[in-house]
Amino acid sequence: MEQKNKAERSPAARNDGRGKVTSYDVASLAGVSQSAVSRCFKPGASISAKIRGKVEKAARQLGYQPNAIARGLISGRSNIVAVIINNLTNLIYPEVLSELNQKFAQHGQHVLLFTLSRESDVDRVLDQVWQYQVDGIVAAAQFTDAQLAACEARCTPLVFYNRIYPNHSVASVCCDHEEGERLLVEGLLRSGRESFAVVSGPADSAVSTARTHGAINALKSAGIPYRQIEGDYSYECAKGIVNSLLAKDSRKINAIVCANDVMAIGCIDQLVHVHGMRVPEDISVVGFDGVSAASWENYNLTTIVQPVSRMVDAAVQMLIERIESFDLPVEKRIFSGKMRFGASASLR
Amino acid sequence: MEQKNKAERSPAARNDGRGKVTSYDVASLAGVSQSAVSRCFKPGASISAKIRGKVEKAARQLGYQPNAIARGLISGRSNIVAVIINNLTNLIYPEVLSELNQKFAQHGQHVLLFTLSRESDVDRVLDQVWQYQVDGIVAAAQFTDAQLAACEARCTPLVFYNRIYPNHSVASVCCDHEEGERLLVEGLLRSGRESFAVVSGPADSAVSTARTHGAINALKSAGIPYRQIEGDYSYECAKGIVNSLLAKDSRKINAIVCANDVMAIGCIDQLVHVHGMRVPEDISVVGFDGVSAASWENYNLTTIVQPVSRMVDAAVQMLIERIESFDLPVEKRIFSGKMRFGASASLR
DNA sequence: CTGAAAGCGCTTACAG
């Protein structure tokens, strides 16, 4: 390799059109050692005011920024965290992602984003994650045992968002899906509903599984019959499900429990606009999440609002702690959602 | 420094609990040179099948992944692109971000996400961007002249998303906001509307400025009076704006042109549910974007649908090209949106 | 407090 050490370059060649300014350039302009420059950019390093002044001036003149890649290589800290999210089109995730990004930034961490099109993509994504030597992972996706083991083997801190592994010792932040559904179902029962449909999300969604489980458990322990239909979290599928629910000549239902708000909205639109039914007089509909559309006048959903901001706070804090010391005891933080008493079901 | 070259470690120490496996570890296990290992992970490098076999086997045994940080340091390519987005809560951006991420992944690029809380954050964000030696930038935010110059000076390819700098030579992908608004307004005029309100987004949004400008231009050239009110893209503000529009004892309006879909939805809810008006019989409402809620049965917006997928394709392709060769001629690609003939305004 | 030097884990001419 013919590349010259930057410190030996002529001043004219310093800003060489590729705009790469190194600590050697700054050092030679400031008349100090490269180590001194490095120390000036390390918080808490011991450096005299005189040298600091010279270095800062030179750095400003040259537009120097330390190379985070080189820094990461030597220090073993990339200051990058991977955020692995299943599906951004779920209306709740953009808010989560935005908050994660802002809060990690406050800790000097940057978010490298990985989205999954299929669950099976996790392996492919983890390969990338290892390559980038991330300091930690926030995952809103389902991991296999082998994938959990890989994170453990590589000593990469991992915090799950909105899913819990009951049989594994992994850190996680979660909304209490089961409790939320129980509260909704119990409220519906108190309000006199007695014929239920439970609309779940896609089968591979752990969040949907937990919510559906919560709803069905509450119904079972009350001895109430129900029908369960699998949806996919989408508005469109909810409309189709309403059609099939009403087409059946079986007993009429008067409460629909949806695994998320968007499906609840789809149900309401189909019930009201296509079938001419009244919500909640003829039939109650409840959702889960507390997306912004849930409070739109036309829907005014009864739903469980996830405490997104607090959950994200917790996830960020847990991951940052684990980056500092990997062997912290595992913790699972489960947040209760807040009931939103809307007009799509009259609960007290 | 007391660290030993990994190749000299005893086999037992290889996987040392920090899970760091280097190309030296693979090389010594495979009985080849470190260079050979490196070549096996470089697409298109010349390597014999025999060595490749040995290396791949050893790499698999050790769970080796090349360190992208070290690779980036030496090659000058981080394979990271920065995506700078103003506000993820704008309903259209999650879709954009998700598609950007998927499509960059197909080109081996990873997305480092930067969200802005204020426009003034761009400087802070760019500092981070420089530190991470990103290969390129996609920006859905407003840059100052100095910020544009900084990207130029550092030879960092930059593609703007949904904004154009008429007075600068910068690559960009944009929806034709002005044309879209013109089509909407002309349609409304043909349908007999003659008293308009134009609801714009926040003053610092270039997208809003372009859309508002387009609407007002079309109205002016038709000689039609209008009122302009500044909103903030939100549902809530739109409701308030409707109140103030109807409270005025001035001439009644019969068409509201909103700078985005969410405000159009807010207007409709307020008009219908609070003021008991009929849309579109009493008043027409149009939006812009084509978010999923625009096609919800209850709103069925007349709006302009941005060709998000094509626009993202274009942005990714443009940036990738510019990463390959920085000095490509600047290009601005402007996509026409597609009119959605909904029920919130009866255009033909 | 300061500087010289080793080393992080790779890629890439270079010589064979």
Add this chain to the structure above:
DNA sequence: CTGAAAGCGCTTACAG
């Protein structure tokens, strides 16, 4: 095709 070696731009003991 293959290996030895230099070097990417930093951080960090170490000795002064």
